[in-house]
Amino acid sequence: MTRELDPGPAEELIRRMKEGRPRRGRPGHDLEAVLGAAVQLFIERGYEATSMDDLAKRLGITKSSIYHHVTGKQELLRIAVDQALNALEEAMAEVELLQAPAIERLEMLVRRSVIVLAERLSYVTLLLRVRGNTAVEQQALLRRKVFDGKVTALVVEAQLEGAIRGDVIAANAARLLFGMVNSLIEWYSPKRGGAAELADTVAAIAFDGLRTRQ
Amino acid sequence: MTRELDPGPAEELIRRMKEGRPRRGRPGHDLEAVLGAAVQLFIERGYEATSMDDLAKRLGITKSSIYHHVTGKQELLRIAVDQALNALEEAMAEVELLQAPAIERLEMLVRRSVIVLAERLSYVTLLLRVRGNTAVEQQALLRRKVFDGKVTALVVEAQLEGAIRGDVIAANAARLLFGMVNSLIEWYSPKRGGAAELADTVAAIAFDGLRTRQ
């Protein structure tokens, strides 16, 4: 029970992923393959609506075989949302180190977040759909809340510098800004081309608006 | 099976709601009460994660009693998302009648949509979370798609008029715009004050951007 909050043994996978080492050539499936199929299904049907048997069928194995790779359904979700949170928190940490006006740090955070969303699309998608039913989900919501708080702080700072309009409530602006960013998960597809260009579009609309200037 | 796509007998409720006639004073629960509790639970825990027994407990009755009011779980979802879709489509229809530049019609649609989201917050929340698992959900997704297509058409028109920046892909702009609008369901609360003011904020950011102008 305390297990789902621990780092867990799945960090082996995360480490392997970071190092770009794809998978070992053994027959059958490994954790990576199981996780990939699970994430895909969770996104298609929703986490709750996906049964371990659905996952087994997708993998072409039996339900019980899955338990050789993970302790249960929740662990699959935990690994996935952790991937998303780690990347977003890393982006935030980098931005916080910058010596620049708040509005520039904020814009950089927006661009970096778009990139993270594009690169880890399925993980971030799952993260943003988490509702808080289980301990795993509540922990994820908590980390999101911390992130959101830092965004609001950036907006406040930029307003004090006079760089962001003062006629909007900072928390609302922060939420709308990242509401726009996060909405990418609803339609972005890697085929759709460069995430960098998309980041430009998002930043342009968010900071300068849709309207033409004369 | 064909039933879930029919208008269904629950249109009595919808009619009563439109007329502002709240509920009949009989003892026990009516469809409206059951629907209200269901919607609340679907939002808290997710549709799939909510069992009919959860709903029964929340209402203080037994599971089987629910089937006196509705044919099943899916019907509850159908009534709810229909409420949201009807309101959004009505807003679109009204805007389409306006004799005004496309950008003004688009801005009006944004404002009206914010109001709809605020007024029917829980229904729209459910609508935006629909994944397409069942026939009910697929029908809802289809109606959303039509709505989105009309938004994109408005953006294109406004670009041709030179009112909206031409350096963004219309479909992307439309999606980001309503991504921002729709993100309201994640945090808006009626207590948070007027929806009209919020609509102003959304329109200001979307059309003129966060950045201060000198």
Add this chain to the structure above:
DNA sequence: GTCTATATTTTGATAGAC
């Protein structure tokens, strides 16, 4: 309008052989 059964499936998970 609500109840007490009850039917029938499906769920997440385990034990132990290969």
Add this chain to the structure above:
DNA sequence: GTCTATCAAAATATAGAC
């Protein structure tokens, strides 16, 4: 790494009394 067999719990839904 996968299998068969099995489990206990939980799911949606129905029948029929009050």
